[in-house]
Amino acid sequence: MLIVMEHGATPEQIETVVQAVRRLGLAPQPIPGENRVAIGVLGNQGYVADEPFRDLPGIQELIHVTKPYKLVSRDFHPGESVIAVGTARVGWGLPPVAIAGPCTVESREQVRATAKAVKAAGAGILRGGAFKPRTGPHSFQGLGYEGLDYLAEAGREVGLPIVTEVMRIDQLERVAAVADCLQIGARNMQNFDLLKEVGRVGKPVVLKRGVSATLEEFLAAAEYIVIEGNPNVILCERGIRTFERALRNTLDLAVVPYLRQVTHLPVVVDPSHALGRRDLVIPMSKAAIVVGAAGVMVEVHPDPARALCDGPQSLDLAGFAQLMAELRAARA
Numbered sequence: 001m002l003i004v005m006e007h008g009a010t011p012e013q014i015e016t017v018v019q020a021v022r023r024l025g026l027a028p029q030p031i032p033g034e035n036r037v038a039i040g041v042l043g044n045q046g047y048v049a050d051e052p053f054r055d056l057p058g059i060q061e062l063i064h065v066t067k068p069y070k071l072v073s074r075d076f077h078p079g080e081s082v083i084a085v086g087t088a089r090v091g092w093g094l095p096p097v098a099i100a101g102p103c104t105v106e107s108r109e110q111v112r113a114t115a116k117a118v119k120a121a122g123a124g125i126l127r128g129g130a131f132k133p134r135t136g137p138h139s140f141q142g143l144g145y146e147g148l149d150y151l152a153e154a155g156r157e158v159g160l161p162i163v164t165e166v167m168r169i170d171q172l173e174r175v176a177a178v179a180d181c182l183q184i185g186a187r188n189m190q191n192f193d194l195l196k197e198v199g200r201v202g203k204p205v206v207l208k209r210g211v212s213a214t215l216e217e218f219l220a221a222a223e224y225i226v227i228e229g230n231p232n233v234i235l236c237e238r239g240i241r242t243f244e245r246a247l248r249n250t251l252d253l254a255v256v257p258y259l260r261q262v263t264h265l266p267v268v269v270d271p272s273h274a275l276g277r278r279d280l281v282i283p284m285s286k287a288a289i290v291v292g293a294a295g296v297m298v299e300v301h302p303d304p305a306r307a308l309c310d311g312p313q314s315l316d317l318a319g320f321a322q323l324m325a326e327l328r329a330a331r332a
Contacts, residue, residue, distance in 0.1 A: 001041040001048040002063040002075055009037060013058030020052050031076055036060070040076045042227070068216060069223040072233070072263050081264045083232045085204045086161025086180045088124035090234050090294050091266045096327070097295035099163060099206075099268065100320060101127040103310040105147035108154075113302045115154035117317040121324040125181065126151070126160040127297060129309070131167050145174065152178045163206055169197050176201045186210045186238055186273075189221050199228025206234045206297070208270070211241040215255060219263060235259065235267045236297060239274025248276030248313075251284055256291045266294035272313045278304065281315055282323045286330045298323065 003017055014030065014037055021028040021041050026048070029040035041048055050062050065075050082091035090097050100118040105111045105128045115126050130147035143150070148164060155162040161180035166172055167188060176182060181204040188194055189210035198205055205225055209218045222233050237256065239249025251274035259267050269288035271281045285296045301307045301314040315323060 003039040004061040005037045006060045007036045009058035069219040071226045072222045077264045097124040099125040099297040100300045103299045104129040108150045111150050111154045115158045119158040121321040126155045126162045195224035199225040199230040204232040208236045208238050238270035249274045256293050268295040269293045270297040272299040276313045
């Protein structure tokens, strides 16, 4: 439920409503606005009756919110959230941010060369995998904490904040101490224990949509992070599994304008993982920006033919420079 207070509601009237919510065993969430205060009612497992609130002074309207997500919805938060990742700012309506770097950190030299090139081309955030969840156990799984150190070193050298994936709760403290932003991969989108712990850490989070997740499930996963006290979530569309097998996944660009209507959290698009082909990354990145995405996340490698992970979908350094030039032209 969302309780909208009248424009002239006094602090005492607001506090009376807050206490009425608490007496029901629920959690009140005051939401200040430009013209009036609203109070979100959280913690209910079902319908919240109007009767305890009908006669309380200062209430303008009672709105029943039936969605499984509340704090991430525009019902509870009608404004736009801007997520600060180091010096980068990600949000609806802001200049789109390019998050770029190798799928996996393979060596100090590889990630340094990539970092210098993407910074020069205009990237705002450096990405790189230290821990990689791979479909097969015999594939390269990343360098672990050694790779994390290389990524952090490269980010500091070129002045870019870094984002990297965390896969398990026992990695969280050490990764969060180094990374500017944590990534929750598609396979972990519904790892609810991990989402809760990430919410308690407070670092910005890129949350990737699971390959078979509905948008309601996607937003409910974000709610797990936000309800723990961390509002700094960036949603990432990275393709979903459909009957079509020509491409790795189906890039669902319709989610960008749709999600802009229902959530204040910004959405970025990852065409590299969605498509699995570098020749489609540039046109679909432009399409993502045209439909309003807050940014793109792309994989870049100095020598994709020799990449240990996802080489066929990685842009080379010249390809990323071309991408950034075409994105600037598309925005103009």
